[in-house]
Amino acid sequence: MTPEEDFARRVTDNIRRLGEDTDFRGLTNVWVRESIRHSYAQNFTWMGRPIIQVPQDVYAIQELIWRVKPDLVIETGIAHGGSLILSASMLAMLDYCEAVEKGTPLVPTESRRRVLGVDIDIRAHNRAAIEAHPMAHMIEMLQGSSIAPDIVAAVKQRAADFGRVMLFLDSNHTHEHVLAELEAYAPLVSPGSYCVVWDSGVEDLPEGFVTDRPWGKGDNPKTALFAYLDRIAGEGRKAADGGNLKFEIDKQIESKIMITASTDGFLKRV
Template sequence: MNPLDSFKSQVEANVTGLGADKDIQALSRIWSRETNRNGYTYNYSWLGRPIIQYPQDIMAMQELIWSIQPDLIIETGIAHGGSLIFSASMLELNAISGGPQDAEVLGIDIDIRQHNREAIEAHPMVKRISMIQGSSIAPEIIEQVKAKAEGKQKILVCLDSNHTHDHVLAELEAYAPLTSVGSYCVVFDTVVEDLPDEMFGDRPWGVGNNPKTAVWEYLKTHPEFEIDKSIQHKLLITVAPDGYLKRLG
């Protein structure tokens, strides 16, 4: 076995061990709970724009984008645009390294605030970014996204907008089928199910009504997808437990 294969085997063993370690899993849940009380995910930016993600999930997405080499990334939820900038910068690195030269990221949001739009449009990575304003589950928006996806070879999907069960389930029904075989539909903020209900204040989502419950419901009738548990076991800290969905067929 060559050194790199040996290293990869050791990593796989590490991840398996972490996934079986109930103590470290419990500690990770406590850590997530307590840091979320203090807005931890708001502390980071990517190339100058707030990204509102755990660094661990940013690393996981980097690994997926490099391994999949998508020519389209679909993202619901834009906020400040940090995730769009991140995805575009990863696609730029892929292109420099011989990957798809015309790869792009499409962001959808019901309300792209003008100051955020201006900042995204002024960013060097805007050349790989397009945006659609409107509800991600509105039929006319879904049709625009499907039109954008036509002719694309490898598509990665990220869902991170309204976190209610019904909304995420509708997004899954609309966009998960666009995911290429071997690629992923990543559903963010499934961690809501694992946090105390009082943490969500007046938000319309909470325990029993969130992205994770939507994922569980979707998978009942969509065997072409499976939860890639190895990713959450590797990360330990993630906003997307049970949310990294790999398309098998």
């Protein structure tokens, strides 16, 4: 066994033990609940733009994009644009590394990779900041409801030009809306890639904890994703690429980062 293999084995064992530690998980649940009270996720930026994610989830995004190496990242929900910038910066890093490996010149504006963001209300100041950002050449934004037929059609049309697609859902968090997003966009996810359903951890919060939103316990991204998984399992769906549409919850990611806003929300297409 090489030193690298030995280290990987020890990390795998660490992650397994973390996943089995119910006491540690309980502490994590308390921490996440209290962090929400303090709007903790609003404290962070990525390359100058507010990202509104806990740092552990940001780290998970970095690992997923590096592992999958997508050509297109679709994101519903834009807010201040930090998540778009994160995805774009990771795609740009993939381009850089590929250029180094091939010994070819890197021309950033000629990248084939893209981030496509959808939001029902892209505020003028946020749009201006995103469009002025150095990563703007890799980002396209669509304004409209992510489940409106014209927006869904536009996203599908753009996705048809890409070979490897990743999906992040982070807009309206009601069961009905997230389920409609999954129906529309999950079939676009490539084999081996991921659909991440953000804020599925709402279901784990105490009853009545969410008071200022139309979602809450029993009506949230987690209830939607389980309904979707049950539905496609029962119907034997096909994906956009013609293959079987099957997702599994990647619990290893949760066990690795421990702190996440999205328990059960990392869905891998298999």
